[in-house]
Amino acid sequence: MSDHDVVKIRQLAGLATPMALRVAVTLGLPDRLRGTAATAGQLAAEQRLSPIALELLLAHLATLEILEHTGGGYRTTEFGATLCTDADNGLTNFLHFDLAGGRADLAFTELLHSVTTGEAGYARKHGRDFWADLAGQPHLRESFDRQMTHRFRAQVPGIVAGFDWGRFTELVDVGGGVGTLLAAILTAHPGLRGHLVDLEPTATAAGHTFREQGLDDRALASAGSFFDPLPPGAQAYLLCDILHDWDDEHAHRVLARCVQALPADGRILVIEAVAGRKADTEFDLAMLVIFGGRERTVEEFRALGSAHGLTLDAVTDLTDQRCLLEFRVS
Incomplete structure (x- = not known):
């Protein structure tokens, strides 16, 4: 192994830089130092921090070009402004x-x-x-x-355009968050009605989304868990970025509730990053350590559905990150 390889692996494994960035954001340093320089002593006094230790942090952030050292102290660079709260990223x-x-x-x-x-x-x-x-x-x-x-914002247009949502008259968005995706689907398909189910206060926020976009007459938001009975009888039930948050036992419970609510000719639509197709290995590890879940392969999804009498009809690549898997009752 070359010295270059050793250095590269040390850089990959080192925790100092990622933790320095996270501490800087947690302390609000990029916002505080944007446009107005301050010394470590001044910042330490403001936030009751150790001035000596803070100087070490600020010096490393300057090495990373997040901050720059001026005559008046440290100041956020243009690059560092990427970490400011109003950067909307x-x-x-x-x-x-x-x-x-x-x-x-x-x-x-x-x-x-x-x-x-x-x-x-x-x-x-x-x-x-x-x-x-x-x-x-x-x-x-x-x-x-x-x-x-x-995280989903850039994906919504591709999801809306990449599938024929107009095939259905009613869609239940299971665990649909604040309603961004369902609102976009309904806007693109005036003949479609939607019902979103999520926990409070997220469901209330989804109701606000629907009202703000003039969808009150076609969109309903209900507070509830996907481990409990779902609104019955819709033509399609959408699970977007849901199943990868759960191990197989809980994923089966979610699918069971969808099947329980599904009419004989209905569809269950799963949108996720599929392992071996769209999934990112780093994100896959995050699913494991945070939730105990994972990104599943097409065959794993097929087996998951089969246990509930579902047939996987089609897999569609919607975006550079996500696929749609369409299930029907066998």
């Missing part, structure tokens, strides 16, 4: 230790436990599982909803 949610994304990523410290047991590392790290944590801390639930909306 999702990074704040992803990195901040007290928001859903950043808190979830800390579960990677329990990757060995997850690989050993096949279980999520989140509860081992934080004392309760991801969903219980969101339920117990409303600001985490709110930040998770924002994170999902942002």
Whole structure:
């Protein structure tokens, strides 16, 4: 092995830089230092931090070109402004230790436990599982909803255009978040009615989305869990980025509820990154350590559906990240 290879692996494995970025965002340093320079002493006094330790952090952020050192102290660079809260790129949610994304990523410290047991590392790290944590801390639930909306935003046009949603007259969006995708589908297909089911307060936020987009007459948002009975009789039930959050036992429970509500000629539509087709290996590990889930292969989806009397009719590549799997009653 060459010295270059050793250096490269050290760079890949090092925790100093990713943790420095996350601490900087959690402390709000990119926002605080944008346009107005400050010294480590000034910042330490403002936030009750160790001035010596903060200087070490600021110096590394300057090495990374997140900050620049001026005569008046440190200031956020144009590159560093990418980490500001108003950049609208999702990074704040992803990195901040007290928001859903950043808190979830800390579960990677329990990757060995997850690989050993096949279980999520989140509860081992934080004392309760991801969903219980969101339920117990409303600001985490709110930040998770924002994170999902942002992460999905660029995918929505391709999802709407890549499938014939107009085949149906009623669509139930199971665990549909704040309603961004369902609203886009309904807007593109005036003859379609939609019903979204999600937990509170997300369901209430979805209702606001539908009202803001003038869809009150065709879209309904109901508070509920996909582990409980779903609104029956719709032509199609949509599970978008749902099943990969769960192990097989819970995925079967979700599908069972969909099948229970499904009419004989209905369809279950699963939109996800499919392993071996669209899935990203790093994100796949995140599904494991955070939720105990994974990205499944087409054959694994086929087997999952078959256990509930479902036949996988078609797999459609919708975007560069997601596929749609269409199931019917066998």
